[in-house]
Amino acid sequence: MDRYMAPMTEYVTVEDHSVLPRDGTIKLHGPAGFEGMRKAGRLAAEILDALAPLVQPGVRTDYLDDVVRQMTLDAGAVPATMGYRGYAHSSCISINHVVCHGIPSDKTLKDGDIVNIDVTPLLDGWHGDSSRMYLVGDVPLKARRLVDVTYECLMIGIEQAKPGARLGDIGAAIQAHAEKQRYGVVREFCGHGLGRLFHDAPEVVHAARAGTGPELRPGMFFTIEPMINLGKPGVKILEDGWTAVTRDRSLSAQFEHSIGITEDGCEIFTASPKGLDKPPYAV
Numbered sequence: 001m002d003r004y005m006a007p008m009t010e011y012v013t014v015e016d017h018s019v020l021p022r023d024g025t026i027k028l029h030g031p032a033g034f035e036g037m038r039k040a041g042r043l044a045a046e047i048l049d050a051l052a053p054l055v056q057p058g059v060r061t062d063y064l065d066d067v068v069r070q071m072t073l074d075a076g077a078v079p080a081t082m083g084y085r086g087y088a089h090s091s092c093i094s095i096n097h098v099v100c101h102g103i104p105s106d107k108t109l110k111d112g113d114i115v116n117i118d119v120t121p122l123l124d125g126w127h128g129d130s131s132r133m134y135l136v137g138d139v140p141l142k143a144r145r146l147v148d149v150t151y152e153c154l155m156i157g158i159e160q161a162k163p164g165a166r167l168g169d170i171g172a173a174i175q176a177h178a179e180k181q182r183y184g185v186v187r188e189f190c191g192h193g194l195g196r197l198f199h200d201a202p203e204v205v206h207a208a209r210a211g212t213g214p215e216l217r218p219g220m221f222f223t224i225e226p227m228i229n230l231g232k233p234g235v236k237i238l239e240d241g242w243t244a245v246t247r248d249r250s251l252s253a254q255f256e257h258s259i260g261i262t263e264d265g266c267e268i269f270t271a272s273p274k275g276l277d278k279p280p281y282a283v
Contacts, residue, residue: 009202009214017125019196026193026201028219033126033195034260034267037221040077040128041258041269043121047071048132049274052281055134057111061093065104068119077123080198087242092118092131099227099235099244099252100189111137114147116254120198127194129223130270131256135279142230143251149181150228150253151278157206157224161259161266165216171208174226184233186252189244191223194258207233216261221269225256 012025016032029037047068054064069090072079079090094102094116095109102116109115118131133147153174160169178185191204202214206226229235231250238245246252255278258269271277 011217013219014195017196019125022197022200024201026214026217026220027195028217029195029221029260030219033219033221036124036126037128037195037258037260037269040121040123040126041130041271042128042273043072043075043077043123044119044128044130044258045270045272047119047121048117048130049272049276051117052134052276053283055109055115055117055136057109057137059109061095061102061104061107061109064093064117065089065091068117072119072121075121075123077121080120080122080127080129084198090119092116094118094252094254096251097246097249099186099229099246100254101242101244103240103242109136112139112143113137114139114143114251114253118254118256122198125196127196127198127258128270129194129198129256129258131225131254132277133253133255133279134281146183146228146230146251147253147279149178149183150226151255153177153206153226153228154224154255154257157226158257158259158266158268161216161224161261163216163218163261163263166211167202167204167213167216168208169210170224171205172210175207178226178228184229184231184250186227186229186233186235188235189227191225191256193220193222195221218261218263220261221258223256223258225254227252227254
């Protein structure tokens with residue numbers, strides 16, 4: 001069955017700064033919500049910008065996590081991941097064949113690694129969720145190409161995000177672009193609604209059929225975060241219960257933005273203030 005052949009979607013308008021439960025409804029936000037998400041999203045982007053010159057061979061991933069935590073706290077926010085379902089860190093740092101949810105540790109980055117860093121500051125009650133790829137030292141061409149295509153997938157998906165479109169249009173565009181390069185699109189993880197809640201409806205899958213899924217309406221907030229594998233799309237979870245890796249040990253890349261649907265398109269809340277949205281970063 002098509003993942004989006006589901007019961008009729010229910011939308012609910014969120015008044016001012018109300019916090020509504022995660023009940024399957026899609027929240028439609030007004031100006032106050034957009035302003036809250038702009039601030040939270042900008043902070044997420046500023047944190048990822050600050051990490052660009054720090055991602056170097058020999059750097060420990062728990063050091064990068066410490067930087068994320070301190071920048072978040074200094075801005076008057078808290079890392080939404082800390083304590084979330086028992087998670088004890090301020091970011092997820094995923095290296096090479098790790099698809100997502102890599103746990104910061106004393107592991108050091110090595111020349112040639114590709115790294116995804118995912119942050120979610122919770123600022124004044126709003127979640128700014130974003131992730132970005134980083135190149136460590138001299139990265140092989142095939143890995144650089146994977147990173148480039150994954151970023152293209154993200155932006156192609158965002159191009160579909162406009163009123164009247166369907167969520168399936170986003171996944172279909174991403175899937176078509178990735179598979180044209182013979183890459184695998186991860187199915188086990190997807191984007192999600194957010195705002196006052198970290199994870200909310202709707203699910204935003206990255207492999208779908210165009211014309212399916214809930215209609216996009218002004219005021220919807222959600223992430224688009226394609227995970228693209230150099231090999232097959234299959235993943236598995238390690239014994240720590242968090243770390244997802246490719247089953248065939250192939251490289252994986254991911255980019256993520258938080259967006260809001262506007263009257264005539266969408267607004268990217270987590271765009272880099274310094275233009276450092278994709279590597280190589282000129283810092």
